[in-house]
Amino acid sequence: MLSRTIRPAAALLARPAVQQQTMGMATLKEIEQRLKSVRNIEKITKSMKVVASTKLTRAERAMREAKKYGAANNEIFTNSKGDSSSEGTPKILYLAMTSDGGLCGGIHSGITRMVKREQAKQAGDLAVVGDKPRAQLSRAMPETFKVTFGGVGKDVPTFAEASVIADGIMKNGGDFDEIRLVYNKYVSAIAYEPAVNTVITAAALRQAAGFQAYEMEEDSSNDLAEFALANAIYTALVEGHAAEISARRTAMENASNNALDMIGSLQLQYNRGRQAVITTELIDIITGASAL
Template sequence: MFTRGARPALAVARTASKQQQAGMATLKEIDQRLKSVRNIEKITKSMKVVASTKLTRAERSMREAKKYGAANNELFDHAKVDEDAANDKKILYLAMSSDGGLCGGIHSTISRATKKAVAEQDGALAIVGDKPKSQLARVFADKIKVSFSGVGKDVPTFAEASAIADELIKNAGEWDEVRIISNAYISALSYEARETIVVAADALRQSSGFQQYEMEDDVSKDLAEFSLANAIYAKLVEGHAAEISARRTAMENASNNAQDMMSSLQLQYNRGRQAVITTELIDIITGASAL
């Protein structure tokens, strides 16, 4: 039996013991969260290093691929389509991105630009990449003619662009021009969605620049198909560089956020440790006073 004077001290000790157990449980949870955040930071840092390495190669490939786009610009500048027939033309929108994630808003930028373009002038839709397809299918499921996946895992090749162009010609229905909506690489920190127009063979033949020359129909047809493949290739490679750059930025921001979170959790952990130590000292002093 405890004396009447020792009972209050015993009650205080029991309360302190419960608080100590609760504090220890909280410390374990904080410690587990700290370990999880450290592991996440290691992953994001590794992914940032990988993206930085890939970005150098992607930028080099983009500079080479832009020559294809420059050739297309030269062609269409000298063979402008007459504006009188612009109202009745059939448009095929080609939204180009990729299947990969963890790259910020690279896919939603394409989706927003495509929705805006279709709202301004109606047309059919072709999509490169599973990510933009899942976003656009919610709104334009009936407009999607063809879609492509597995493109952009590495630096895109002209063979992939040619395969996409062939599929558009065969299975995307009739169209007078293709409007390619893709991400333009501005710098290592920024990008934006831009539209590139490629006209069909009939539109080329009807242009004033082409009518000055005598040529067979097959020539304009082959030229239009090659120009479409050129444009797709140039925009695929540029979009790939923009995606790698966005992924590098996203992983850097994720690493910085993980470091901030670790600092906050470490501060909570230290305060919890101090509270536990203070509680233990109170128990010792209370027990000594009771004795």
Template sequence: MFSRAIRPALSSAAPLRGAQQQHGMATLREIESRLKSVKNIEKITKSMKVVASTKLTRAERAMREAKKYGAANNEIFQHSKPDSPDHKPKILYLGISSDGGLCGGIHSSVSRLVKKEMAEAPGSLAVVGDKSKAQLSRAMPQSLKVSFSSVGKDVPTFTEASAIADEIMKNGGEWDEIRIVSNHYLSAISYESRMVSVISAESLRESAGFNRYEMEEDVSKDLAEFALANAIYTALVEGHAAEISARRTAMENASNNALDMIGSLQLKYNRGRQAVITNELIDIITGASAL
């Protein structure tokens, strides 16, 4: 009697337990698939970190050489400021970033500083790099005069900087001062956005500091063009080093997050697998007891 009474209950519970086992196996397969995907991502980010670390050494070497010329540029323009404090120059802002991603918020920092400076002192705009161009063209499309792309895929060269300077001279519109906004390399783990000013040949000729020097020929035009190319080159090289550093940091953080996720998924997978094995053992034991 007792065995007959218990058989209907066992038979009705069997489909439910079977459905639970199937659901558990499906969940395990999903976890296993996601675990495999995260492991592949971790391998990629780890490889990209190694590549960025290798490139950073070259970028730092090029940056140290370029900063010597940038310091000479700064000396020229610090002693060639306009005499009248009420003088309001026509300003062209030049935002320098790159086309590459996966490097944190390094492009957004340039865009934010450009927006902040243009809100205080309006002017026209030129952009190097597709990332900052996409951000700034949405915010101020009417101010954008010229843009450049495919610059800085490798360590930037003075030839690239000279080509950018020539294009700005031709199609950048009228300006008395160019304010170059770029990322400045502080260390292997930090950077900040700064602004450097370069004045035009006309403004250079009108400054009292420049006129103190006796020159047989007017070299202000050549000096202004060379100084602009030099300042752009310094900003490109230093920005490239900051970008490689930021990409290495971003890939390191991504790898660490992937490792944490792998540990969490592995624990969840082990628990689910143990639960499925336990349910199967219960079914075997229950079936044996019923028989």
């Protein structure tokens, strides 16, 4: 009779241990699944870092070649800007330039903030290259949009792409006196910063004293201004592309390091949980053997 009375109590006492063991095994299974997921993510980010490092070399080489033309192109506007005889406040068209790609840190948001700062100094219309800044700026200043361009940044930009953008701005950019290109300036393999480059129109170029000093049989200012705009856009695109690849490599390196830290933490948590489950099972076995 006494054994019959003790059995239900023993069963009640055994239930919490079984539940605790089941909960421990479920927790270990969850940790194991999360550990496997983080390991897969670490492999992906590490591969993306290697790819970005390979692309960066080609992007830097293209940027060095493009900056040669950009330096000669800037001489025209540097000598023309100060000699312009136009009066009044010029009409500005801001051209925000990044790309459609993601996973590259704050490279797009930096351009967005720079455009907002420039707009606060002097308001103007807006043209955007890239889906990322278009999505950000369309919420802040939708009324200023004139034209947008997409499909840029998948590979090293070409002069043909820059010519298409320049032609679209000339046709759909509205009335403006100068264009201010807002792009990412490549500083080093680990640093970049937003920059602004000003390009004047053909009308402002004709009014410059330095341009009027030369005698020309026919007016070539329109062709010169459009070619110079395409050249400036091309230089900014290539330099921004190099900055984006550099930022993506840095972002993937940081993500890989964070994944490795998380793997170490989860592995330690898993080992401790597994050790706790094994210890609980040993205690149950020893207790059962002692009771017998």
